Amino acid sequence: MSTEKVFEASPESKASAKQLRLFAILAWVLAMAGQVFAILKLIHDETLVWLIVAIVVILALAITGSWLWKKANRLDPASEQDKVRFFVQNQLGAILGVLAFLPMVILILTNKEISGKTKGIAGVIAVVAMLVAGVTGVDFNPPSVEKYTKEINEQTGTLKKLNLNTDLVYWAREGNKYHIYEDCQHIKNREGVSSGTVKEVWEKKGISELCKTCQARAMRENNVSEDELNNPG
């Protein structure tokens, strides 16, 4: 394809992603600090309740970190070309989620000073928290530069097939499709209609679907048949 443009996050998206990543790292640092504190101070029979409280707090921090991190990756994705980096960047939340609990789990289960009951309760709760942190940290559908490039090029291609010589599109604040015509019945008279390129609507709203009404109208106005539109070339 001669028009293939590789996706690159806008400076705006990159700046937001950077901020989200900083907050994610802060949450993980606090989670790790919480774990160190729990290991040093709370693995005793008398402090079981506080140990459980600490586990819940660490879990909340780990989940918050992963959530912010995934959001950042959606704004500024990694490239699939570097396999190791791609894996680490997308699954960092899972890796750190497990690391936020693993040392504690080991130290609880090998502790000789605490009673069997404390070991059982604290051990089970810590293991469950570790699994929850790990699983919620996994990105099952990681975004990538390549996926974004494909998505945007497909949309740009559709607009070309509709014989439109611009890729200026419109979208409503609360909508999941983009529009070719500003006066389309679905966005006409709606508050907060924005315009921009297909790349922008994808970056800002994650929308990669053209409104059917606009598509039908463009086909009619520009004499494009169904076959021409569906022709993959």
Ligand SMILES: [Zn+2]
């Ligand atoms: Zn429309």
